[in-house]
Amino acid sequence: QQQVKQSPQSLIVQKGGISIINCAYENTAFDYFPWYQQFPGKGPALLIAIRPDVSEKKEGRFTISFNKSAKQFSLHIMDSQPGDSATYFCAASKSSARQLTFGSGTQLTVLP
Amino acid sequence: DTAVSQTPKYLVTQMGNDKSIKCEQNLGHDTMYWYKQDSKKFLKIMFSYNNKELIINETVPNRFSPKSPDKAHLNLHINSLELGDSAVYFCASSRAPNEKLFFGSGTQLSVL
Numbered sequence: 001q002q003q004v005k006q007s008p009q010s011l012i013v014q015k016g017g018i019s020i021i022n023c024a025y026e027n028t029a030f031d032y033f034p035w036y037q038q039f040p041g042k043g044p045a046l047l048i049a050i051r052p053d054v055s056e057k058k059e060g061r062f063t064i065s066f067n068k069s070a071k072q073f074s075l076h077i078m079d080s081q082p083g084d085s086a087t088y089f090c091a092a093s094k095s096s097a098r099q100l101t102f103g104s105g106t107q108l109t110v111l112p
Numbered sequence: 113d114t115a116v117s118q119t120p121k122y123l124v125t126q127m128g129n130d131k132s133i134k135c136e137q138n139l140g141h142d143t144m145y146w147y148k149q150d151s152k153k154f155l156k157i158m159f160s161y162n163n164k165e166l167i168i169n170e171t172v173p174n175r176f177s178p179k180s181p182d183k184a185h186l187n188l189h190i191n192s193l194e195l196g197d198s199a200v201y202f203c204a205s206s207r208a209p210n211e212k213l214f215f216g217s218g219t220q221l222s223v224l
Binding site (some may be wrong): 097 | 215216
């Protein structure tokens with residue numbers, strides 16, 4: 001089964017620090033890489049996404065870095081805030097697919 | 113206005129019972145999904161409908177049956193509930209398969 005491997009499983013960061021979550025994929029046909037954010041008691045929501053024609057995409061404090069040759073992509077949260085505490089899921093898919101393949105999730109805790 | 117709404121939010125029931133979860137989206141999307149999130153937060157797709165047609169049916173016990181009366185609704189019926197069915201079930205929708213997912217807030221199912 002196609003897989004997306006996500007690490008770490010949990011992450012604790014001080015307020016103002018940088019949070020980094022990594023994902024690796026196997027299928028070189030994947031061409032869409034979103035990140036979803038899930039708060040307790042809520043459904044996941046799309047945070048940011050990237051396609052492999054660029055190596056980096058930034059939206060506010062959130063940046064995706066993409067390394068096509070290594071088949072890896074990562075989420076960087078700059079100036080992490082307690083309100084960023086949530087579970088983050090990476091995912092991947094190919095254009096012709098009908099579904100996303102999700103990573104296993106990272107529970108981020110930002111200490112005040 | 114809630115984009116994707118599912119009811120009930122909590123469902124506590126005995127083993128062997130039959131229960132249903134309802135989902136409605138007001139986004140005008142053509143594709144709807146059911147996901148299962150286990151206690152470790154892993155998200156697994158169960159079913160997907162596009163224009164009322166079943167397009168994804170992952171390895172799910174026959175006790176689970178989705179029904180899509182129209183494009184805006186996708187319900188999940190579960191027969192003969194088992195302890196292992198305890199999880200959070202999320203409904204989601206997207207404009208088309210493999211596009212941005214909009215999730216509901218989830219239904220926490222507890223089978224006693």
